[in-house]
Amino acid sequence: MLDLTADVVDLTAALVDIESVSRNEQRIVDDIEVALTGLDHLHLTRIGNTLVARTELGRPERVVIAGHVDTVPLNDNLPSRNDGTLLHGLGSCDMKGGVAVALKLAAGVVDPNRDLTYLFYDGEEIASEFNGLRLVAEQRPELLEADFAILMEPSDAGVEAGCQGTIRVEVTTRGERAHSARSWRGVNAIHAAGEVLDRLNDYIARTPVIDGLEYHEGLNAVLINGGVATNVIPDACVVTVNYRFAPDRSEAEALTFLEHFFAGFDLVVTDSAPGALPGLDRPAAKAFVEAVGGEAKPKFGWTDVARFTVLGVPAVNYGPGDPVLAHKQEEHVPLDQLRRCEQTLRTWLGA
């Protein structure tokens, strides 16, 4: 049973200790639903393992506060550990700290100066077909209508604007099977993948400046699989490549780049999501940056700000935790950032 009256640090620890690797989010969303059920100022809608909690106070402005509840795979980093300065553990940074802040606001700010739409969703860390926010946008778009959106993705308790796009392709090499004792009679598809890795090793990242923010692209093999049996020359090898591209490139331009980069190889796109331009010229975004203070930075990671951009809702990333630590074994979140994010948003919401 989650205690939403607990300190945000303790609430974060409780969320971290509910293992919720992608596709295993049911329990954590059940627990969140139980914790929010019965609060008079919230209207709940559950869609799969995504929960929407809305105020209906008739305010002139509505803001979405959203966080995903899933994590990357376990890496010997549970349960959580609080060392007095940092809270350690899988998901502490990406992004159960942000989810805890949102839950504290959802339960504790009963009379906000803006109407709020809280969103706790699944499937963000895997292929976009599983993304809960995407499913809500497709099935119940009216639930997401808003003037502005805050994604509680880790951004060191500062505003990170825009986001890079992401596209994944499978690069397949082909060969011909033969007995490995007479290997010269076959063609080794794993050896052929050496050229794929050579090109990746020679890649130099583009770092375009957009709206004054410097982005940084990345091109990486994230999976490789080849082979039939230990005495057979393999006839196929598949390298899954993830290209993170700056928001001045469209998905189509990103694919064209990959087709040139891997000229001569078979490519199959398995996943693609556009980036989002920083949009710091939009009034709602500018006002929020001014309200929370500090200077906006570029967001390197793909986040669902891109989905809000497509929906016409200005959106920024703002949450506790160093984004560099996301997906790392040693991920953690500073206790003071948890408290600062909660307090800053409470103030902005007039509580």
Next chain:
Amino acid sequence: MLDLTADVVDLTAALVDIESVSRNEQRIVDDIEVALTGLDHLHLTRIGNTLVARTELGRPERVVIAGHVDTVPLNDNLPSRNDGTLLHGLGSCDMKGGVAVALKLAAGVVDPNRDLTYLFYDGEEIASEFNGLRLVAEQRPELLEADFAILMEPSDAGVEAGCQGTIRVEVTTRGERAHSARSWRGVNAIHAAGEVLDRLNDYIARTPVIDGLEYHEGLNAVLINGGVATNVIPDACVVTVNYRFAPDRSEAEALTFLEHFFAGFDLVVTDSAPGALPGLDRPAAKAFVEAVGGEAKPKFGWTDVARFTVLGVPAVNYGPGDPVLAHKQEEHVPLDQLRRCEQTLRTWLGA
């Protein structure tokens, strides 16, 4: 029910149509055991999925005739197909044709001029820990005592002498996980495997001449696996490499070669088996070569002649089918080689 009075071609087809990929040999060995049970001149011993059938006629000489019953994985090449000249299908060449010849002899040659030890065994196409012949040699070595051994491995119905050794190592590259959106903060272990594949692509095979026979080594990646998730920079990649070495090198020398070849990488040996020198100077081998006619050739593939060599039993490879076709999707065996091998051995056994 296998019919051992059928033509050797039909018997081969029946054996091919019993799928027996390594670790799935029980049914085919059950069927062989049923077919040989009740023949008065044979004494059967079953050990796991290996069957030994011996004559006990008090002859001055004893010969082992051996064949493995397992195959490499399915590759859309079952059931068998007889086109009138060739019998096609998984295992037709490696080595159910040879097994069919041995079964025809076992059932039909009831009064041979030499005592015979037939051996039908499992687990030859995978790691040596599963090899049925190895298990018999360890558990019941007296069953393998003999003056000479014939392995029915495909050798184009001619004698192939000696065999190359085989060693497998896992070459592991290490990295550091990070979110793929900030890939420059991690170290990509799959990219690091590019150097492993580059070295393999630069490899030039040794071809030493031994006892007048030219061997041909091979060094190949047979499996590759790396990656954690599609948005994580991978921290490990494992390349499984198979080195087939000429019989002038020991297993220790083969490993030393690999340690130098992959200097700078972590190696773990997962499988190793020595080669066998041709041994054509041994009287029993020389006599067999003369009896079947033709000229001996080098055996490239590792075969269990190496195990007989260790047991002190001279051994050669002699069986139907082109060894080049072993482990290939289109493997097949010529009908005339099946008949010629059966007839040649019948004659040699005085039937």
